[in-house]
Amino acid sequence: MKVHDLLFVAILSLGVAVHTQLVKGQPRPGCPTRCGNVIIEYPFGISEGCYYPGDRDAFELTCKDEKLRFFAGHEVISIFHSGQLRIMFPVAYSCYDVNGNFEGNSLPILATRRFTLSSNNSYIGVGCSTYALLRHHGKQRNYTFGCISLCDVVPPDGECSGEGCCQMPVPRKALEFKLYPRSIDNQTSVHSFNPCAFAFLVENGKFNFSASKDLKDLRNVKEFPVLLDWSIGEQTCDQVGKKELVRWDQHMY
Ligand SMILES: *[C@@H]1O[C@H](CO)[C@@H](O)[C@H](O)[C@H]1NC(C)=O
Ligand SMILES: *[C@@H]1O[C@H](CO)[C@@H](O)[C@H](O)[C@H]1NC(C)=O
Ligand SMILES: *[C@@H]1O[C@H](CO)[C@@H](O)[C@H](O)[C@H]1NC(C)=O
Ligand SMILES: *[C@@H]1O[C@H](CO)[C@@H](O)[C@H](O)[C@H]1NC(C)=O
Numbered sequence: 001m002k003v004h005d006l007l008f009v010a011i012l013s014l015g016v017a018v019h020t021q022l023v024k025g026q027p028r029p030g031c032p033t034r035c036g037n038v039i040i041e042y043p044f045g046i047s048e049g050c051y052y053p054g055d056r057d058a059f060e061l062t063c064k065d066e067k068l069r070f071f072a073g074h075e076v077i078s079i080f081h082s083g084q085l086r087i088m089f090p091v092a093y094s095c096y097d098v099n100g101n102f103e104g105n106s107l108p109i110l111a112t113r114r115f116t117l118s119s120n121n122s123y124i125g126v127g128c129s130t131y132a133l134l135r136h137h138g139k140q141r142n143y144t145f146g147c148i149s150l151c152d153v154v155p156p157d158g159e160c161s162g163e164g165c166c167q168m169p170v171p172r173k174a175l176e177f178k179l180y181p182r183s184i185d186n187q188t189s190v191h192s193f194n195p196c197a198f199a200f201l202v203e204n205g206k207f208n209f210s211a212s213k214d215l216k217d218l219r220n221v222k223e224f225p226v227l228l229d230w231s232i233g234e235q236t237c238d239q240v241g242k243k244e245l246v247r248w249d250q251h252m253y
Contacts, residue, residue, distance in 0.1 A: 036066030043232060044079055052232060058113055072111050077225060084118055085230050086203065088223040092179035095196040100186030103195075110177040110201065110226070117170050117177070117201070118227035124160060124167045124207060125149055125199045126214050128190040129183055132166065132199035137176035145171075150184070154193050160209040164194075170201065177201070190215075201226045 031050035033040055043059045045051030046068070051059040061076060062069050068076040070087060078086040094105040110117075125132025125147050133146035147166035155163040170177075181199035194215040202224040 032063070035061075035063035035068040038068045038076060038078065040068065041079055041081070044085075055232065058115065058230070071113065074110075075223075083229055083231055084120075085115065085228045086225050087228060089201055089226040090223050091198055091200040091218055091221060092181050093196045093198045093219055094181050094183060096183065096186040096188070096191065097195075098188075098191050100188040100191075102186070105181075108179055110179075112175065112177075112228055115228040115230045118203075118229045119169070120204050120227045121170050121201050122167045122204055123147075123170050123179075123199070123201055124165060125181060125197070126160075126165050126209070126218055127181065127183070127187070127197040128152070128154075128164055128194045128215060129185055129187050130194075130197035131182050131184070132197070133180040133182060134168075134170070134199075135178040135180060136171050137178070139175065144180075146180075152189070154215060155211045157210045157212060160207070164211045164215055165209040200224050203227050 031040075031042075032046055035046065040046060040050075040061065040063075042050070043052030044061050045059065046061050046063045051061070057071060060071070070076050070085070075088040076085060077088060080086070089110060090106065090108045092105075092107050094107075095103040097103050123132065123134050127149055128151040130150075131146050131148040133144050135144045136142060145168070147168050149162060149164055149166040151164050159165075160167045179199045179201070181197035183197045187195055187197065196217075196219070198214075198218045200218075203226055206225050
């Protein structure tokens with residue numbers, strides 16, 4: 001038995017249903033169905049006529065060297081009918097030498113356009129002299145929040161619960177997120193076991209904190225899976241005032 005999703009796009013005009021179109025949540029005829037190991041399904045597509053035409057910016061993906069990528073260039077790992085997209089997003093870090101001189105950093109920005117960060121993610125800071133800030137850029141306002149982790153020796157491996165690792169739920173409605181791992185003292189007090197401050201977004205359940213490995217070099221991991229919520233929403237309203245509604249139904253075959 002297999003679960004089969006059907007996408008119904010009901011186009012309503014001035015509250016009156018004038019047209020109903022059934023679109024299978026499956027590859028369209030003649031459209032590429034795969035990129036590497038990832039199955040591509042409508043409304044996403046990699047060639048003209050294959051993605052949802054009302055919002056090309058959001059639904060046109062690219063496939064190069066067997067890697068599927070979305071508009072911001074991040075790799076897409078899976079597309080879910082239920083309205084989620086799993087991407088890979090890099091770890092942010094700020095590193096210092098033994099004297100506290102700045103050695104290098106990476107401060108990635110997640111621009112989601114009108115997709116939103118799923119509530120199935122957390123924002124995590126790793127370090128022993130570290131605070132992890134997440135700057136949120138919205139249409140109406142910007143704000144920054146974060147978590148802090150201080151420790152003087154390598155804690156035992158275990159949960160991300162404040163000792164060497166802190167975590168927070170993520171805000172959902174935002175156009176852009178900036179990750180800022182910061183250090184209280186340029187890591188000088190903990191440099192022997194923790195030369196960098198780290199921060200990243202990650203899908204819940206996809207990161208187990210290992211103090212002995214992660215404090216030393218989380219950069220080896222490079223990227224973590226992050227879930228975005230996608231929908232065909234109000235912003236595809238055309239100038240005539242039509243409103244599109246999307247409903248996903250699941251049928252057992
Ligand atoms: C800490 O690093 C910053 C650069 O990130 C540098 O401007 C500052 O001088 C450093 N402080 C110390 C105490 O080394
Ligand atoms: C998101 O989290 C919920 C509850 O924890 C779970 O039921 C759901 O399967 C998760 N979604 C994905 C795509 O992992
Ligand atoms: C939020 O920050 C961005 C980038 O710093 C800026 O361009 C934008 O105007 C800010 N938005 C508001 C509402 O202040
Ligand atoms: C985290 O640990 C749990 C329990 O040991 C395990 O089931 C899970 O696969 C681990 N997850 C990762 C991403 O390593």
